[in-house]
Amino acid sequence: MSAPAGRARRVLAATAVAVAGTLAVGMAVAAPSSADAAPTLGQLAAAKGRYFGSATDNPTLDNAPYTAVLGGEFNQITVGNTQKWMYTEPSRGQFDYTQADRIVAFARAHDQVVRGHTLVWHNQLPGWIDTVPAGELLGVMRNHVANVAGHYRGEVVHWDVVNEAFEEDGTRRQSVFQQKIGDGYIAEAFKAARAADPNAKLYYNDYNIEGIGAKSDAVYDLVKSFKQQGIPIDGVGMQAHLILGQVPGTVQRNIQRFADLGVDVALTELDIRMNTPRDAAKDAQQAQDYRTVVNACLAVTRCVGITIWDFSDGYSWIPSVFPGEGAALIYDENFAKKPSYWAVYEALGGTTTTTTTTTTTTGDNGTGCTATYRVVGQWHGGYQAEVTVRNTGTAATTGWRVGWTLAQGQTVSSLWNGVLTTSGQQATVRNATYNGRIAVNGTAAFGFVGASAGTNPAPVITCATT
Structure with a gap:
């Protein structure tokens, strides 16, 4: 599906550092005029030539308090799951975009740009992939990329073309694509994506590459090689699933070295998890960690934006994967802004005023x-x-x-x-x-x-x- 020409031009004009001035989004409340309302994170980021966005998933689109924040606070959305292979091509050659289209339509209605996630990944694949003969898988992969990227041509500003292709030691992950196609599958996926949507920015995306180390070195070498060979690659996505108090000290230097290769960098899936329950000390550390990450991006011109992996602790993936951990985001389960929100707000240039408050406690039946x-x-x-x-x-x-x-x-x-x-x-x-x-x-x-x-x-x- 191609977007109508006018809309495609509007969306694509907002990509990367052209975000500033084109992505102003409204408050989640209707009454105040834009002249009087305090700025949102999206507006603050846009003023600095960047985006600040959130991932989202289809079930949450029916939650009105959630969508009020999602549609009002951010100027970018990532489709968290339903653009992945198991959803878009559940049977070989049969494509279904129903769920992802709904998220893209939500973003369009709220003047938000969309990052596409993800075309080729070793996980969340339909079972039929494993049965494809080695000699046919390259053609199947090309066809999948062409169909999905082609369907969203003009609607998506970035594509995570290949996701998580390296192990922690910098060796290639032995995915079905690596085993049956070989090292060349990453380049072939990027070529197919460029042919399907010449205007979308094409990204390699991975986790644990925020600091300098064996894994980020391997990605660096891949990007450098692609640039030398003329393989179409426009950016590197650093997922930034981080741990409280453990933001890599080399994160800014690492962002800069990728930018120096001539590609953009985005922080694509930011969250900072802690051992639960929360307390004031953990909240303070998390706020400082978020501030450090945002400042690192702002310090590098080609760091084009930041996406948090959903915005509310109530919708985070962390507790289901890391038992006993969570509280990783900038809003709590009740959509209250945490100290980490205000750290991001201030890092992006917002101003806050701390007030002295008197509180009282009343109630009965053990409540207060x-x-x-x-x-x-x-x-x-x-x-x-x-x-x-x-x-x-x-x-x-x-x-x-x-x-x-x-x-x-x-x-x-x-x-x-x-x-x-x-x-x-x-x-x-x-x-x-x-x-x-x-x-x-x-x-x-x-x-x-x-x-x-x-x-x-x-x-x-x-x-x-x-």
């Missing part, structure tokens, strides 16, 4: 809470604030409410993740239908945009749970 009020952005005549409710009791909550008195000249113009009522200057927010339950020591959060006249003092805030 604290509420933390934070002004996250201020501008002439307006501000954006976030309130985080933490369950400090001994049982899960069924609901919560927060109250405060608006200062003279303060009003609330729009609010999300809660239900607002006002009486004079008294504001009360109760939980929404989907976030009233908070586990012990868990959190929920709501945010709002307000107007102010003169000073914008932090209020005395109260909290109660049921």
Whole structure:
């Protein structure tokens, strides 16, 4: 499927460092005008000539609170699973794009560019691949790449053409493609992708290549060889599935050495996992780690963007693969922004204001809470604030409410993740239908945009749970 010419030109104009100025996306709330609203991560990244995006999967597209953040905060989307071979060609020669098309349509509706993921990978293959004779597999691979990349021609700005072709020691992974086709299969996949979509940027993508080591050296040598031979390659994707406190010290230098080969670099699947449960010290370290990674990308001109591997801890792949680990993303399970979000926000050039908050705890049946009020952005005549409710009791909550008195000249113009009522200057927010339950020591959060006249003092805030 080819995009209509006008749309194809619009999408492709937004690729790589041309992102700045073309990808401004709206807030996840409708009330404030773009002139007054605090910037999103996508807008901040675009101002620096980059994108900041998220991966997503089809089941989450039916979750309204989730899609409000996905569609409003980011200027790029990666199709997490449903562009992979097992979904797009489940039977030999029979292609199905239904699920991936839905994500691409969501991105188009929200003015977001799409990274395609992935054309050739050793994992998530349909079972019939293993039965293809060695002499036929190259043709099958070329046909798959031609069909999938051709279907999304003009809709996808980057393709992860080949994914994870190297072992940790830098040797070739013995995938079905390596065993039956040989070393040349990677180059052939890139050639087929270029023929199918001449305007998409073509990437090699892998994990544990963020720092300098045997595996990243092997990828470096591959890219260098391809450039010398004229094999079409435009970029390297560093997945960046990282561990708390273990960001490689050579990450910026490594990004730079790939850029010096004449290719772009993207951080394609960023998350930073920790041993759970979270605590304040782990949150602080994670925030610093995210800041380090974002700064490393910003320091290299050809580092074109960053994608987190989904944005909410509730939808992370980590706990299912690494038992006892998780909390790897920048939003928590209730879509509250974590300290890591604000580290990214500030690294991208956003400004935040820390406020002093008074909290109270009330409740019964073993329940109780604290509420933390934070002004996250201020501008002439307006501000954006976030309130985080933490369950400090001994049982899960069924609901919560927060109250405060608006200062003279303060009003609330729009609010999300809660239900607002006002009486004079008294504001009360109760939980929404989907976030009233908070586990012990868990959190929920709501945010709002307000107007102010003169000073914008932090209020005395109260909290109660049921």
